[in-house]
Amino acid sequence: MEWFVAPDYWLSRLVFQRGLAALYLVGFLSAALQFKALIGERGMLPVPDYVRYVPWRRAPSLFQAHYSDRFFALCSWTGVTLALALIAGADGLLPLWGAMLLWALPWALYLSIVNVGQTWYAFGWESLLLEVGFLAIFLGNDHTAPPLLVLLLLRWVLVRVEFGAGLIKLRGDACWRKLTCLYFHHETQPMPGPLSWFFHHLPKPLHRVEVACNHVAQLLLPILLFTPQPIATGAALAIAFTQFWLVISGNFAWLNWVTILLALSAVDGSLIASPPALPAAPVWYEAVVVTLTVFVLWRSYQPVRNLLSRSQVMNRSFDPLHLVNTYGAFGTVSRVRQEVVVEGTDEEVPHRDGKWREYGFKGKPGDPHRLPRQYAPYHLRLDWLMWFAALSPAYARAWFGQFVERLLVNDRDTLRLLAHNPFPDKPPRYVRARLYLYRFSTWQELRSTGAWWHRTPIRDFLPPTTLEEEEYGWTERGR
Known part of the structure; x- marks a missing residue:
């Protein structure tokens, strides 16, 4: 035919x-x-x-x-x-x-x-x-x-x-x-x-x-x-x-x-x-x-x-x-950008203004001085879900606690999803997550500071959390 x-x-x-x-x-x-x-x-x-x-x-x-x-x-x-x-x-x-x-x-x-x-x-x-x-x-x-x-x-x-x-x-x-x-x-x-x-x-x-x-x-x-x-x-x-x-x-x-x-x-x-x-x-x-x-x-x-x-x-x-x-995309558009920033510390007692070190993600915004990278068509699944987590903790309820738990033991496979692990020798004692407001810097700010982003802390997303090794394994405790 x-x-x-x-x-x-x-x-x-x-x-x-x-x-x-x-x-x-x-x-x-x-x-x-x-x-x-x-x-x-x-x-x-x-x-x-x-x-x-x-x-x-x-x-x-x-x-x-x-x-x-x-x-x-x-x-x-x-x-x-x-x-x-x-x-x-x-x-x-x-x-x-x-x-x-x-x-x-x-x-x-x-x-x-x-x-x-x-x-x-x-x-x-x-x-x-x-x-x-x-x-x-x-x-x-x-x-x-x-x-x-x-x-x-x-x-x-x-x-x-x-x-x-x-x-x-x-x-x-x-x-x-x-x-x-x-x-x-x-x-x-x-x-x-x-x-x-x-x-x-x-x-x-x-x-x-x-x-x-x-x-x-x-x-x-x-x-x-x-x-x-x-x-x-x-x-x-x-x-x-x-x-x-x-x-x-x-x-x-x-x-x-x-x-x-x-x-x-x-x-x-x-x-x-x-x-x-x-x-x-x-x-x-x-x-x-x-x-x-x-x-x-x-x-x-x-x-x-x-x-x-x-x-x-x-x-x-x-x-x-x-x-x-x-199919469909972006039926709504956010007016502001919020980001979950994950940090760890090896201090015995965590203090809000203590020595917290930030984990670096491959694709999502983190360090304000870091120019966003091009990854598509490759898909960074954790980075995308972190964006949803910043929109609402409900999007992260099923997995975020597990993610933090693996950071607390320096899980090798989880760390491979990240760009930077601030605790290469031994895992942190505590991990916390904070919510920040991000916006692109202006032309003037970029010239004077070299920063692509400006960020302002909003509130805690997850309070300092640690793990205790007990008889029956690992248990999570938030503080």
Whole structure:
């Protein structure tokens, strides 16, 4: 069936597949290098405890059948290996069915990780990677032209990503309607990047233009993705540009990069290079893709209903496989930035103004003289959750005490998540956490002090806490 294939998109498919494989690589590396302290057997939220009360039907995962840190590491590094193979184009060396199987393996492995990751993996870009990764299984390889239906399904994901983010803004914080949210957002976003300070100090009229362009990109351009070429290509490239603007202004893991790849999949590759001669699609493949399309449209009911609802929610999966989800970001924008600063002391009796030494995090603001770093698309999970903890202690209730306990014993895996341990030789006797008000310094302050941030103490987040070794193990005591 000639309508089934879209040979002009062979280059777009190639770019999309290699880019998606690179994001799989980042996701599996993030899991392999951070899991022990977060969800390992001795982690803050151990997987064995989680699967003990969450059944397989709610969180299908390989780790429901068996968990050990060694097995999790094996799965993560297997995912890294598969991602590298896909980046190198191994799917093009296999028959069509083999390529589909090769793409299915990292999807299944990453699904297993996300479904036991608990709050550390409760981010929209996890579901987005899984949904897009599932569709990539059916995108074909060098043995057939790109299937038009799968390309349209990728655009459908992009529409939901953009509309979800755009509508939640219009329905949420009034500053989006007043075009003033960027007066605050670059300063108060979860993890600023090295250019965020400069973006924050752009003239306010330009901030208003930024917000207006964002509304166009999220609420108008997605409609044009389904118009004839080259209009659809122009809309896709404009969306990709706005996402790249977000890439350089903050750290949002791979959210923006997946969105960019989705946009590039809608670009007509024949505008750059003529498509090669590709074999016709086998009948069985056509049947599978048509079935997939019907299934996705059927499963889209709940996401569409959520989009149209006045009580729209952000980043929701409607099935445990994360196949067709709803998305959204920053329905509200914080006007001020609060940060939890964690400190330790080796004094026998802790004094409020004693010799407290600060722990340094890799990504989140801490030392006012430290320029924010660029980590995205790599995801620093602890740093992100620390931002939520500053918004409300309720976000940290399940894990923060465990985090402090591990600092009090100089737990090696936990300390690997940090940039600086002020107690390298022996653990502190007490650890405390204090809440600070942070704001970007002004141009004058930066020139005179060299500080990118100005901070003011607000109150205690956690009073000085120690551990006592007793007959039955470690017990936490707050003072």
